[in-house]
Amino acid sequence: METILAITIGGLYAAGLYMMMRRSIVKLIIGLFLLGHAANLLIFTVSGLTRGQPPLIRPGEQTLTGLFADPVPQALILTAIVIGFGVQAFAVVLIKRAYQAVGTDDLDQIKGTDI
Amino acid sequence: MSFLLLLPILIPFITAIIMVLLWSQRQVQRTLSVVGAVGLLVAALSLLYSIWQNGIQAIQLGNWPAPFGITLVADLFSAIMLVMTGLMGLVVAVYSLASIDRPRESFGYYPLLHILLMGVSGAFLTGDMFNLYVWFEVMLIASFVLLALGGERAQIEGAIKYVTLNLLSSALFLAAVGILYGLAGTLNMAHLARILPTLAEPGLVTTVAMLFLVAFGIKAAMFPLFFWLPASYHTPPVAVTAILSALLTKVGVYSLIRVFTLIFVQESGYTHTLILTIAGLTMVTGVLGAVAQTEFRRLLSFHIVSQIGYLLMGLGLFTSLALAGTVYFMVHVILAKSALFLISGVAYYLYRTYNLKQLGSLYRLYPGLSSLFVISAFSLAGIPPLSGFWAKFALVKAGLEVEQYAIVAAALAVSVLTLFSMTKIWAEAFWKDAPEETTLNPAPKLLTGFSPLMVPIVFLAALIVVIGLWAEPVFLLSSQAAEQLLNPTEYIRAVLGGAS
Numbered sequence: 001m002e003t004i005l006a007i008t009i010g011g012l013y014a015a016g017l018y019m020m021m022r023r024s025i026v027k028l029i030i031g032l033f034l035l036g037h038a039a040n041l042l043i044f045t046v047s048g049l050t051r052g053q054p055p056l057i058r059p060g061e062q063t064l065t066g067l068f069a070d071p072v073p074q075a076l077i078l079t080a081i082v083i084g085f086g087v088q089a090f091a092v093v094l095i096k097r098a099y100q101a102v103g104t105d106d107l108d109q110i111k112g113t114d115i
Numbered sequence: 116m117s118f119l120l121l122l123p124i125l126i127p128f129i130t131a132i133i134m135v136l137l138w139s140q141r142q143v144q145r146t147l148s149v150v151g152a153v154g155l156l157v158a159a160l161s162l163l164y165s166i167w168q169n170g171i172q173a174i175q176l177g178n179w180p181a182p183f184g185i186t187l188v189a190d191l192f193s194a195i196m197l198v199m200t201g202l203m204g205l206v207v208a209v210y211s212l213a214s215i216d217r218p219r220e221s222f223g224y225y226p227l228l229h230i231l232l233m234g235v236s237g238a239f240l241t242g243d244m245f246n247l248y249v250w251f252e253v254m255l256i257a258s259f260v261l262l263a264l265g266g267e268r269a270q271i272e273g274a275i276k277y278v279t280l281n282l283l284s285s286a287l288f289l290a291a292v293g294i295l296y297g298l299a300g301t302l303n304m305a306h307l308a309r310i311l312p313t314l315a316e317p318g319l320v321t322t323v324a325m326l327f328l329v330a331f332g333i334k335a336a337m338f339p340l341f342f343w344l345p346a347s348y349h350t351p352p353v354a355v356t357a358i359l360s361a362l363l364t365k366v367g368v369y370s371l372i373r374v375f376t377l378i379f380v381q382e383s384g385y386t387h388t389l390i391l392t393i394a395g396l397t398m399v400t401g402v403l404g405a406v407a408q409t410e411f412r413r414l415l416s417f418h419i420v421s422q423i424g425y426l427l428m429g430l431g432l433f434t435s436l437a438l439a440g441t442v443y444f445m446v447h448v449i450l451a452k453s454a455l456f457l458i459s460g461v462a463y464y465l466y467r468t469y470n471l472k473q474l475g476s477l478y479r480l481y482p483g484l485s486s487l488f489v490i491s492a493f494s495l496a497g498i499p500p501l502s503g504f505w506a507k508f509a510l511v512k513a514g515l516e517v518e519q520y521a522i523v524a525a526a527l528a529v530s531v532l533t534l535f536s537m538t539k540i541w542a543e544a545f546w547k548d549a550p551e552e553t554t555l556n557p558a559p560k561l562l563t564g565f566s567p568l569m570v571p572i573v574f575l576a577a578l579i580v581v582i583g584l585w586a587e588p589v590f591l592l593s594s595q596a597a598e599q600l601l602n603p604t605e606y607i608r609a610v611l612g613g614a615s
Binding site: 020025028030035036038039040041042044046047072073076079080082083086087090091094095097098100101102110112113 | 143245248249255256259260263266267268269271272273274275276279282283285286287289291292293294296297298346347349350505
């Protein structure tokens, strides 16, 4: 399972970086989204995968016993997804405004502030 | 006493919420903005006093004991940074009254400013890596909107670069946090400081440290990751530029100092030498970029990069004196750089341009403003007895003590080039006669008496002179902060309790 996820994460990073290298701002933003997803999956994987062992305290016991999935990475990912969602919504609106203001989605044309 | 730790987050939060509720009451928002900033400054000052008296303080949110819950912790360095946040919040809130136009005010400029202050305060206070990420995002989203608010073409173009690079840095930061959790099983900074030295794989820890260096390095605008900064900081209104330049890159530097003094100190021979090299390159490239500029705010933006190099130099040298120099430099550079940006805003108010070629005659027309510029510019270059001299003196002395002559030479040469580019602004904007096609603002009513445009600049210049002439108390404070950074035992004990 770890192998499959590792390959998926690598693929997401590669795809994200490739998209960011393109000249279109839409692809730039999609690339950023992919990097965010890759980071979330990375947290999930490096923290250790435990299948079929929910972190629930069994009836009659006071603490978690035996093998259980670590809930902390899942909480981290949940937070990161929510933050990422907000930031992505802003980014989409920003590129729409950029298209209206500049009239192109070509990054090479958007360099008026570089000179 | 520990509620003092919550106030720097709660005050801007409540201020912003009230302003959002009173969305259409522009006048009320303007008043509240200043009141909220005063409140933040007072809270930060009392926190600093309390820490000076009683030592490092920590609070566990929700009463979960330390490594499990979220910790807020403040040592002297955090408290000093919070005071600077409050100070800059107040200065910019007052300056905004005169310089932000009506449409921006009605689209929520003031609430955003306070959300930004809340994010910055949170980043300075938190004792948890993931929580730091969350505060970074709070701060970033507010800065994104502040940067793009107004929707001018240059602003949108600058915002795209700023947003892209900062989101990339956030993604790296998040990945680094994930790997760190996988390695250590905790994200509480004090707990990490205890656990990491016991791990079997020191090589992996250094690898994660490098990920953090890149992630924070983008935010701190260090070489070679700073290109987003001069491409975006000169586009929004000058009040926004001033608050971003005063606080955002400094949060990046603060995070670097925090993780590389508390958490990643096992292989300091490698990591801190790398930071020192980067510091030198940042100083030199920043100032060389500045020398080539002819736009007032772009020139100053490159200087931000150059000054980041000095801040990193103290961290790279990693001695008590060097870190004290960095803390002092932080206070100095926030004051001097903000004063310069605010002065560029006054020049824009008079001439409606930031282009140095089209400015002129400011010395003849406004000698008072010119002397304020001279104070800030000389302080930035490091002329005694102003604040910049003592900051650079401490850093250079620390460099000589550990025989890092290359970085000392770079620091001194960059000072000369800083002075050179400041004289360039002086010669173009203040000394020469304005070109004939330039039109002066016919009724500069905001330059007379106690206008909100001038009071913040006078205040900042006075502070620069004061902490230059009475450097000793400030330096004593910085040395104490540096001691706490170098010996994190008290920090760890304050968070985790018990003997360490």
